[in-house]
Amino acid sequence: MSDIADRYLAVWNETDPARRRALIADTFTEDASYTDPLGAVRGHDGIDTFIAGAQAQFPGLVFTLPAEPDAHHNLARFQWHLGAPDAPEPLVIGFDVVVVTDGRISAVGGFLDKVPA
Template identity: 65%
Template sequence: MTDFTALAHRYIDAFNETDPVKRREVIEQLFTEDVIYTDPLGSVRGWDGVDQFIAGAQGQFAGLIFSLPGEVDGHHDIARFSWHLGPAGADEPLAIGFDVVAIDGDRISRVLGFLDKLPG
């Protein structure tokens, strides 16, 4: 059985890993090779696509940290969780999102992301 909370924490870790080599290692361990990632800001496929997408988000939001603000909910081969993006220790996040992930074995095969709040 998949530990959905641990998987979501690894997902957040991937978005926070700024070392390109370490980030790629996390991506290859966390996602299937043919992963599909879709949110309002883009749609990518595969490890290279996810790596470039995360690098782009890090460039756009340099110095900000992704975090899990609440519980992770999952059943069968899907999970959902909210995330926050903001300065470490901030009272209010600059961005809030909600992701649904499909899981194949112990890896994420699909991400459907939604944005609830974006920085002005």
Template identity: 60%
Template sequence: MTATRQLVERYLQGWNETDPLRRRALIEDVYAEHAAYVDPMIEARGWEAIDATIAAVQDMFPGHVFTLAGDVDAHHDIARFQWHLAEPGADEPLVIGFDVAVLDAGRIRQVHGFLDKVPVAA
């Protein structure tokens, strides 16, 4: 397993961690201090904002789990990968996303997130 894939798996582990102290430790380990996360619905800069974003997503989708969907494609200091968000044991993911991460010294400096499938509001 490559170091980049391991970093991406720890990134997703952070999105799944519900214990605030363990999640914050993962965030500080995975992201550079002034990292940014941007997707169509949010822009978060720094560890505090990223932590708050993850907590908000967990509140919106309680019990759901992020998983890596396929390989991590990387070159130089850029990685791209697809992920699924689903309830454990679900046949189909509720949300499908695609992230591009810019790396810096083995940590994530920026994430550009894209949402390929999102639930329709009732």
């Protein structure tokens, strides 16, 4: 399941709209849902719009995995960091749980552990 987490973060890190959209199609089912404390969206259009908004809010920051995902059956959970590429500490820390269906993400439940004041 580390591959799915890597693909998921690649989507969040892709700033070119056309490439991001192609990654979304490869990574998420067409009716995938994404829910976190800041919003809830469904489908490729909703996910793309949500990610573009986050990128506009945090320009130049990148998502990284601080550890390997924990997974069983069709579920995976992993923590992620968002920060400047050269920063010693992440600006935001979150935790996501994903449901995988036929090799693509069909649902994401996101949690924010550390956010800027």
